[in-house]
Each structure stands twice: as structure tokens, then as C-alpha cells.
Amino acid sequence: MTRIWPALLLCLILAACDEAPPPPHLRVGEPLPALSLVNLENRPQSLELPAGKLLMINVWATWCAPCRHEMPSLQRLADKLGPERFTLVGISVDHDEHVVREFLIERKIRFPSLLDRNLAMASGVLGLRVFPSSFFVNPDGRVVWVVEGWREWDSPEMLAEIQALLPVEQKL
Numbered sequence: 001m002t003r004i005w006p007a008l009l010l011c012l013i014l015a016a017c018d019e020a021p022p023p024p025h026l027r028v029g030e031p032l033p034a035l036s037l038v039n040l041e042n043r044p045q046s047l048e049l050p051a052g053k054l055l056m057i058n059v060w061a062t063w064c065a066p067c068r069h070e071m072p073s074l075q076r077l078a079d080k081l082g083p084e085r086f087t088l089v090g091i092s093v094d095h096d097e098h099v100v101r102e103f104l105i106e107r108k109i110r111f112p113s114l115l116d117r118n119l120a121m122a123s124g125v126l127g128l129r130v131f132p133s134s135f136f137v138n139p140d141g142r143v144v145w146v147v148e149g150w151r152e153w154d155s156p157e158m159l160a161e162i163q164a165l166l167p168v169e170q171k172l
Contacts, residue, residue: 025127028146032057032137035121037114040097045114050087054166055137059091059122062103066150067132071109076154077162078111085166091116093131136165 026032032055035047049055058074060067078088090113092100097115104113122128126135129148136145144165151158 025125026135026143026146028143030143031141032135032143033125035091035125037091037116037121038097039112039114040101042097047089047091047114049137049139049141052139052167053085053087054139054162056086056088056162057091057135057137058088058132059093059116059126059128059134060132061093062099063094064131068103070132070150070153071107073151073153073155075107075109075111077159080154080159081162081166086162089114091122093117093119093122136162138165139167 032047032049035057037045037047039045047057056077058070060071062068074088074090078086088111090109090111092113093116094100095117100113100115103109116122119128126133132150134145134147134151135143136147138144145161153162
């Protein structure tokens, strides 16, 4: 009887691996829903669409190694594109705003970050499956690109992809 359990467990694991994960809730072409979060001063804050700009929302956590890895390239991306045509906002799923604030200061990350402590927005509204995940929203409020997993955001390839999403009057 004890020899059956390992085989049964292996079958269950293999069966679970065969299923594709569910698609994210928020898909390309859909409008960005209202996101009610908390700022790093622990006050409620809604995420506002920046007028006439491409918005990038990066959902991350301090405990996520790929998230930590990509943060410097996100800051370099924001610096290269400039605030007049691009807005980057981080949404951390950490519970402690002090840990997030210290992490950002230590790594010289200047783009704003909000908190989603209970993952209500990340899981419930955005439907995250992977950390980090990024959502690009055009000035009309529609999602134009969803990227799961970390990237080197300031690489020439990623810069070209993102610049193609910028409003026509703002492209280089």
C-alpha cells in the first residue's frame, strides 16, 4: 500500500502540470478598471490615467527575485522616455509600506509605487498569474500590451516595442 502513494502523487502532479493556467482577467483591448490602492504613506489612492501619455503599471514585490532584478531597468526606462510622454507606476503586493519604501530608496527607484496588500487588485481585478507583470495602457484607457515576467526594460528591443505604443505625436 505504501508504494501506491508515491505513484498516485506523481500522477496528480503530472495531471496538474498538463493544464494551462487561466488567462489574466485584464486583456489587451479592454479598458483599465478603477484601481483603489494605498500609497506609501498608508493613505487610500486611486490610480489615475495620465492625460495624453502611455501608462505602464508594473506589479511587483520585494520578496520576488525577478521583480528586484528588473527594477533598475524600469527606472532607466522611465528616465529615457521622460515624464512628458510616459508614466510608470509600480504596484507592490508587499504588506509593509516601510519595507517597500526602504527598498525603493536603497535602489534609487524614483517612479511612484502604490500598495495592494491583500492582492485584491493584482489577483481579483488584473488577474495576475506571474510576478512581475506589466500592463501598458494607452491615453484612451485601454490595455495595449500585457507582459508577464521580468524584462530588461531599457534594452533596445524593449525600447522599440514601447516606443511603438506611444501616442503618434510623442514618438521619437
